[in-house]
Amino acid sequence: MRNTSTLALFFGVLALTIFAVAVVWPSDPGRYLPGDFWPQGRGLKIGDYERETMRLGLDLRGGAYLVLEADPPPTYDGDINKALDGAKDVIERRVNSLGVSEAEVQKASGNRIVVSIPGVSLTDAQNQVGRTAALQFKVYNENGDLVPATGVVNGQTIAMTGQYLKNNTYPTTQGTLHAVAFETTGIGSQLLEQITSKALSYPAGALPRYLLIYLDEQEISRAQVQGVISSNGVITGQTSFTDSQDLSRLLNNGALPIPLKSIQSNEVSATLGEDSVVDSVHAGEVGLLAVALFMILYYRLPGVLAALALGVYTSLTLMVFKLWPVTLTLSGIAAFVLSVGMAVDANILIFERMKEELRRGRTLNPAIDIGFRRAWTSIRDSNVSTLMTCLILYWFGNQFGASLVKGFALTLAIGVGISMFSAITVTRTFLKMVVGSPLAKNHWLFNAEETASSSSARTAETRGG
Amino acid sequence: MLDFAGKRWYYLGFSMIFFIVAAVALAIPPHLRAGIEFTAGSSFTMEFTAREVKQDELRSAMSDLGHSEARIQGAGPNTYLIRTKELQGAPRVTDALAEGPQLPQEGEIDRITEGLRERFGDLNRKDFSTVSSTVSSEIVKNATLAVLFASVAIVLYIWWAFRQLPKPFLYGMAAVLALLHDAFVILGLFSILGKWRGTEVDTAFITALLTVIGFSVHDTIVVFDRIREKVTHDPYIPFEEAVNASLTETLARSINTSFVVVLTVVAMLLIGGVTIRNFLVVLLVGIISGTYSSIGIASQLMVAWENDDIGRFFRRILGREEPEAEAEPA
Numbered sequence: 001m002r003n004t005s006t007l008a009l010f011f012g013v014l015a016l017t018i019f020a021v022a023v024v025w026p027s028d029p030g031r032y033l034p035g036d037f038w039p040q041g042r043g044l045k046i047g048d049y050e051r052e053t054m055r056l057g058l059d060l061r062g063g064a065y066l067v068l069e070a071d072p073p074p075t076y077d078g079d080i081n082k083a084l085d086g087a088k089d090v091i092e093r094r095v096n097s098l099g100v101s102e103a104e105v106q107k108a109s110g111n112r113i114v115v116s117i118p119g120v121s122l123t124d125a126q127n128q129v130g131r132t133a134a135l136q137f138k139v140y141n142e143n144g145d146l147v148p149a150t151g152v153v154n155g156q157t158i159a160m161t162g163q164y165l166k167n168n169t170y171p172t173t174q175g176t177l178h179a180v181a182f183e184t185t186g187i188g189s190q191l192l193e194q195i196t197s198k199a200l201s202y203p204a205g206a207l208p209r210y211l212l213i214y215l216d217e218q219e220i221s222r223a224q225v226q227g228v229i230s231s232n233g234v235i236t237g238q239t240s241f242t243d244s245q246d247l248s249r250l251l252n253n254g255a256l257p258i259p260l261k262s263i264q265s266n267e268v269s270a271t272l273g274e275d276s277v278v279d280s281v282h283a284g285e286v287g288l289l290a291v292a293l294f295m296i297l298y299y300r301l302p303g304v305l306a307a308l309a310l311g312v313y314t315s316l317t318l319m320v321f322k323l324w325p326v327t328l329t330l331s332g333i334a335a336f337v338l339s340v341g342m343a344v345d346a347n348i349l350i351f352e353r354m355k356e357e358l359r360r361g362r363t364l365n366p367a368i369d370i371g372f373r374r375a376w377t378s379i380r381d382s383n384v385s386t387l388m389t390c391l392i393l394y395w396f397g398n399q400f401g402a403s404l405v406k407g408f409a410l411t412l413a414i415g416v417g418i419s420m421f422s423a424i425t426v427t428r429t430f431l432k433m434v435v436g437s438p439l440a441k442n443h444w445l446f447n448a449e450e451t452a453s454s455s456s457a458r459t460a461e462t463r464g465g
Numbered sequence: 466m467l468d469f470a471g472k473r474w475y476y477l478g479f480s481m482i483f484f485i486v487a488a489v490a491l492a493i494p495p496h497l498r499a500g501i502e503f504t505a506g507s508s509f510t511m512e513f514t515a516r517e518v519k520q521d522e523l524r525s526a527m528s529d530l531g532h533s534e535a536r537i538q539g540a541g542p543n544t545y546l547i548r549t550k551e552l553q554g555a556p557r558v559t560d561a562l563a564e565g566p567q568l569p570q571e572g573e574i575d576r577i578t579e580g581l582r583e584r585f586g587d588l589n590r591k592d593f594s595t596v597s598s599t600v601s602s603e604i605v606k607n608a609t610l611a612v613l614f615a616s617v618a619i620v621l622y623i624w625w626a627f628r629q630l631p632k633p634f635l636y637g638m639a640a641v642l643a644l645l646h647d648a649f650v651i652l653g654l655f656s657i658l659g660k661w662r663g664t665e666v667d668t669a670f671i672t673a674l675l676t677v678i679g680f681s682v683h684d685t686i687v688v689f690d691r692i693r694e695k696v697t698h699d700p701y702i703p704f705e706e707a708v709n710a711s712l713t714e715t716l717a718r719s720i721n722t723s724f725v726v727v728l729t730v731v732a733m734l735l736i737g738g739v740t741i742r743n744f745l746v747v748l749l750v751g752i753i754s755g756t757y758s759s760i761g762i763a764s765q766l767m768v769a770w771e772n773d774d775i776g777r778f779f780r781r782i783l784g785r786e787e788p789e790a791e792a793e794p795a
Contacts, residue, residue, distance in 0.1 A: 065594075110603075122593055123575060266594035272510070283736040287729030294725060331672045334744060337733065338676050341726035342683065345718075348725075349687065352718045378690035381626050382683040388622055389615045389679050396611040405611065408672050412679070 009429040017312045020319035027053065032281045054322055055102070057329030057407065060277050062270030063118035064125035068260040070111035076258070078168075080111055083258035088113055089249070091129050098128055113260065122267035135162025135251070136214045137192075139199060140207040149211065151191035160195060162251075164188025169251045171244035172234065178244040179234040182251060189230040199225040213251070220250050280333045287337065288314065291344055299351050301445035305430040306347040313343045313422035320414050332411035339415025342386070346423030349375040355447065364440040368431050372424065379423065383416050390416070469712045469760065470705040470768045476761035477769070480646060487653020490660070497652065498659030500667030507552040507595040509574065512544040515586025520545065522585075530580045538663060544591070552577070552595055608671045612648070612678065616641050619682050627689065630696055635770055640685040643763035647681045647754045648674060651747055658746075669744040677751025680726070685759040688715050692764070704771045708764050716760075723756040 026032055058065050070080055070087075084107060092105045095117055103117040117125050137149040137160040148159040169182040184192055195211065202208040204224065213221040213235075223235050238244040292307035299306065317336065321328060354371030358364070390413035397406025434440055469476070491497070501508050520537055523545055527535040532549045540546040552573040574593055582588055620637035627633040651674060658664035691711030695702055727749065734745045769775070 263597040264595065267590075267592055269589065269591045271589070272591045279736060280733070283733035284729075286736055287732035290728040290732060291725050294721075294728060298721065330744075331669065334672065334676060334748070337729050338680065338726065338748075340729060341680070341722065344725045345683070345687075345722040348718050348721050352714075356714075374694070377694075378687045381623075381690055382686040384626075385619055385622050385682050385686060386679050388618050389675075389682070392615045392618055393611055393675060396607060396614070405608075405672065405675070408675065412676075 006429060006432045009425065010433055013312060013426050013429055017315055020312075020315035023322055024054075024315055024318040031278055032285070054318075055325045055327045056273070056277065057327045057332070058116050058118060058266070058273075059268050059330050060273045060328060061118050062268050062273040063116065064120050064122040065117075065264075065266040066115040066122075066125060066129060066262055067108070067264035068113045068115065068129070069263045071259045071261040073259065078258070080258065084111060084113065087258055087260060091115060094128055095125075098124075112263075119270060122265055126262065126265070135165065137161065137195065138212040138214055139195065140210060142208065144207055146212070149191075149195045151194035153187050153190050158187065158191060160188065160191040164191060165251060169248045171241060171248045173241070174234060174236055177236045178238040178241055179236040180238070180244050180248045180251065181232070181234045183232040184230070192233075193228055193230040196225045196227070196229045200228065215250055221247055276330060280330070284333070284337070288340065291340065295344065295347070298447070299348075300447050301434065301439060301442075302347075302351045302354070302427075302431065305434070306344065306351070306427055308430060309347065309422050309427040310340070310344065312426050313419060314340070316422065317415055317418050320418065321411070324414075326410060326414065327407060328411070329407045331405075331408040335408045335412035336415055339412055339419055342383070342416055343419030343422055346375070346379045346383075346419060347427055349378055350423065350427065358443060358446055364446075365432075365435045368428065368435070372428055376424075379420065383420055386416050387413055466706075466709050466713045467716070468709055470708045470765065473765035473768055476765050480758070480762055483650050483653070484646070487649050487656070490653045490656040493656075493660070495659060497656050498663060498665045500665040500670075501548060501594065501596050503666065505551050505597050506548060507550070507574065507593070508546065508548040509593040510540055510544060510546050510591040511578075511581060512541070512589040512591055513585050513587075514543075514589055517543055518545075518585050523547075523581075526581060526584050527577075530577055532577070536663070551597060612675070615675075615678065616644065619644070623686065623689070626686075627693055630693060632770075635767060636689050639763045639766045639770075640682055640689070642766060643685050643755075643758035644678050644681045646758050646762050647677055647751055650754045651677065651751055654750055655747070664743060667743070670747055673744045673747035673751065676748060677755055680752055681755035681758060684719060684722070684755050685763045687718065688712060688759050688764055691715050692767070705768055708768050712760055712764060719756050719760065723752055726752050 068087075068091075070084055072078075072080060072083075088105055088107055091113060095103045095105060095115065098117065098120065100117055100119055104115070106114045108114050115125070115129060117128075120128075138146050139149045141147045150157050150159050152158070164184055164186055165188060166183040166185045169180050172179050172181045199209050199211060209224050211223055211225050212219055221235055221237075223237050226236075235247070238247060288310065292310060295303035295306045295310075297303070317339070320326070326332065350371050353375045354367050357367035357370050362370070390409040393405050393409035394413070397409060439445055520539065523537055524535070527533070527537070527547065527549075534550055536548045538546045538548075574590075574595075578588070578590055620634075620641050623637035623640055624633045627636045630636070655664060655666055655670065659666070688711055691714060692707050695707040695711055696704075730745050730748050730752070734742065734749070
């Protein structure tokens with residue numbers, strides 16, 4: 001019964017699949033497919049739009065992964081959580097200066113920061129993250145050269161840096177002026193007092209009258225000294241409150257506001273990641289082919305349709321991975337394999353039911369409907385329980401920064417969701433397309449012909465049911 | 466119709482053998498050989514590209530470098546996986562007390578790499594990871610909690626999904642017992658593999674375990690769904706008969722589905738990389754065990770409960786009179 005809605009669904013599925021294949025088609029298919037006649041490259045470039053590449057986790061593309069934990073000294077009395085927010089900003093800036101795309105810096109529970117940087121070695125990553133941040137105070141000397149602002153404490157010349165500045169600066173207004181208020185810490189008050197006194201000894205407007213603040217060798221503030229500052233003061237001269245806010249944030253985050261220690265680190269070389277990807281894709285291809293072959297041999301015509309539906313399923317799932325985008329890891333690939341099993345399982349459940357109905361002498365169309373209806377409860381319940389498990393795992397993974405578990409849960413959930421669509425809508429539409437054609441009359445094609453064994457099975461079923 | 470329920474003691478007994486073997490294996494130390502994620506430590510993979518390096522050479526080289534505790538395992542052609550105690554490869558990431566620019570600290574791992582390069586020529590550090598003890602204990606705790614939470618949620622859901630049936634709670638319990646059976650079998654297997662071949666339990670193992678749990682419940686629910694259908698359709702059907710009919714009718718499906726997943730897993734085992742091999746072994750065993758447990762455990766436990774087998778067993782032990790004949794329908 002090829003009615004209009006079946007036809008509409010069929011072409012809808014067809015269009016969706018073509019779109020999905022276009023989205024997931026690899027830029028370099030030669031790596032995954034035999035032969036060299038496949039279309040290559042990332043396809044059309046329309047304006048700013050270029051086709052996405054699959055986002056791969058560190059285990060698949062190589063890179064460094066670091067878990068840092070706040071390691072405050074026993075005397076620390078600040079707000080650790082706030083300090084960590086600051087530390088995260090600092091690390092983000094330092095990591096971004098490496099120029100690597102898709103580096104991630106995230107706060108995790110237990111006063112932790114998780115850093116993942118693709119494509120660099122662990123040593124580089126650690127040097128970059130743990131680099132001495134330089135929030136430096138600078139002044140001009142008599143010759144007009146920029147030199148670190150220093151003071152003398154206990155006979156030692158010490159430079160004024162971010163470590164003598166409390167990270168609690170805040171934007172404020174002084175009359176009509178925008179300003180950032182700050183406090184010094186430790187010997188900072190002595191240093192700043194000496195520096196500002198010295199600057200004040202020059203006439204207003206002269207270069208040495210200025211105090212400059214540099215963050216990682218970049219000027220972030222330049223202000224004339226107006227008076228002697230010791231334990232607290234303000235920096236004026238910003239043009240808007242937002243500017244004051246920005247400066248305050250930079251001052252607060254100049255140095256890592258809290259000592260961090262590395263508690264977990266991981267490095268995967270790019271070649272190992274590359275090998276894993278190619279191996280997994282090859283294995284996936286062979287696995288899918290084997291499954292398709294089995295389905296065709298065992299279920300015959302419905303098996304062919306299920307194999308086609310499996311193709312639809314695979315391309316749709318990969319498309320969602322790419323467009324979401326889901327960061328694909330080895331555990332995610334495993335989840336995908338499992339979801340293939342579940343997608344096929346839904347088909348198997350339906351076909352077994354359908355076969356029972358055909359053997360009871362029903363024609364194909366009602367057999368399809370009854371088969372789907374009776375298989376639905378078990379598909380629903382088993383998949384809902386899997387989705388629930390995914391939800392719990394995802395929550396746990398998120399809560400404890402276990403990206404492995406989280407990625408697994410997300411990939412499996414997406415797979416299960418799409419597998420329900422593929423088993424129910426796609427396979428059903430394909431089957432309905434067969435109804436009414438000469439194929440539908442041939443019970444051999446449905447592996448449901450009356451044989452001695454199947455008629456005995458039928459008696460068993462009638463007795464059981 | 467095949468008689469599954471009548472032979473439930475064979476099924477449960479068969480599982481009991483595995484259960485006892487697993488329990489014995491787990492009772493003998495080392496219970497499970499824990500990977501660095503669980504014990505704290507460092508591990509790295511070295512591929513030697515200049516010349517062939519023997520495992521013994523590498524071991525003595527590691528001793529020379531001050532790591533006599535290193536455990537070395539082959540991981541591919543001329544490639545070795547080396548595990549050591551926690552390397553101070555991770556410099557303290559802090560600059561709070563820094564005065565002026567600091568030299569980048571050289572981690573211990575860099576020293577080892579250099580040392581090995583001096584001895585064996587060019588090499589390739591394929592991966593490196595280090596885990597401190599703070600994290601390792603948490604991973605175990607969180608994974609266990611996740612499994613327990615998931616189990617409770619599954620019991621509750623099945624309870625709800627089977628609420629029209631008598632004793633819906635039991636269905637949930639039976640499904641979870643089957644799941645725990647599968648988890649236990651895998652733990653036992655890895656305990657044995659750990660003793661025999663030094664196979665370690667790592668985070669990939671945990672993921673595989675979670676996968677198996679998902680599969681096991683999935684499989685059990687399909688069988689229970691049939692039982693639900695039979696019992697709703699004919700409330701007076703003897704429970705054993707309902708179970709037998711359900712198992713017979715879902716048998717082809719159970720075997721086919723498992724076979725399909727096994728096919729993909731075997732393909733990955735044969736072609737896929739070394740890194741996920743343990744993971745796939747867990748999956749393979751778990752799926753077979755999961756299929757078995759929904760037939761041989763989850764369903765049979767329901768029958769055993771329905772027939773008050775445990776009560777009868779104790780009455781027999783205590784030498785009381787059997788209240789009814791023990792004949793079971795064939």
